[in-house]
Amino acid sequence: MAIAYGDAMGATLEELVDARIDDFVVPSWRSKKSREEWAKLVLPLRDTLVSADPEDLQDNIATVISTNAFYGMHWFYVYKANLSATAAVPPSIKSLPKDLLLGFNPEGLYIFTWQRQLLACFPYADIYRWGGSPSQFSMIMADPSNVESFEFTVVTGQAPDMAAIILDHIRAIMTAHEEADPEKL
Numbered sequence: 001m002a003i004a005y006g007d008a009m010g011a012t013l014e015e016l017v018d019a020r021i022d023d024f025v026v027p028s029w030r031s032k033k034s035r036e037e038w039a040k041l042v043l044p045l046r047d048t049l050v051s052a053d054p055e056d057l058q059d060n061i062a063t064v065i066s067t068n069a070f071y072g073m074h075w076f077y078v079y080k081a082n083l084s085a086t087a088a089v090p091p092s093i094k095s096l097p098k099d100l101l102l103g104f105n106p107e108g109l110y111i112f113t114w115q116r117q118l119l120a121c122f123p124y125a126d127i128y129r130w131g132g133s134p135s136q137f138s139m140i141m142a143d144p145s146n147v148e149s150f151e152f153t154v155v156t157g158q159a160p161d162m163a164a165i166i167l168d169h170i171r172a173i174m175t176a177h178e179e180a181d182p183e184k185l
Contacts, residue, residue, distance in 0.1 A: 001042070002049035003057050009050050013039045016046075070116075073103040074165045077114065078154035081136060088148045092120055100154065104165045106172065109139070124170050132159025 001016075001024040002009050010016035016039035022030050025038055033041075042049075049057065065071055078100050083089050096111065096119060103110040108123035126142040128149060137159040139152050156162065 002046075002052065003054045005050075006054075007050050009046060010039075011046065013043055016042060069105075070103070071105070073105045073110070074161075076102045076104075076156060076158055076162055078102055078137070078156040081153035081155055083153075088143070088146070089150045089152075090143045090145060093150065093152055096120070102154065102162070104162070104169065106169055108169075109141075109166075124166070124173060127166065130163055130166055132156070132163060134159070137162050 001019070001021060004024075005019070010019045010021075013036065017035045020035070021038045021042060022035050025033075080096055080098050080100055083094060097113060099114050100119075101112040101114050101116065103112060108121060108125075109127060110118060111120040111122075112118055122141050126144070127139050128142065129140040131138060135155060135157065137154050137156050140149050141152055142149050
């Protein structure tokens with residue numbers, strides 16, 4: 001709010017409330033307090049915030065946010081495709097709900113419910129192959145509890161985006177390893 005409004009940021013409780021201070025609160029936290037309560041928390045910090053360098057404020061926000069496990073996550077709402085009855089699919093995958101939220105970050109694939117409850121995760125080293133069609137995306141992945149791999153297919157119209165994100169993250173991992181020790185590659 002201090003970055004957006006600067007000195008024009010409300011200077012009283014009423015002005016902060018009228019400026020919809022809760023629009024600047026993380027969506028999952030907004031309902032935890034009323035606008036008035038958020039304003040009461042921010043008001044004592046107002047003068048310090050508006051006098052701070054906006055770049056410093058942005059750096060502080062980025063530093064705090066980057067520690068969150070969801071930072072840099074690319075999200076995809078998908079539907080689990082019907083699994084073959086004979087396929088070697090681990091029980092943890094078979095038991096997933098139909099509606100899924102897939103998240104890709106520099107660590108790998110995270111599978112969530114649509115309410116962002118973590119169900120499973122797979123590092124990129126466990127994803128052997130991936131690809132899609134206009135309506136589906138498939139990944140051949142290692143089963144951590146077994147020596148066999150399995151195919152995990154979801155229904156989505158964003159298969160090219162998912163493939164590109166996996167490839168981008170794997171390229172970044174390879175570049176980082178190469179820069180760290182070019183002799184090992």
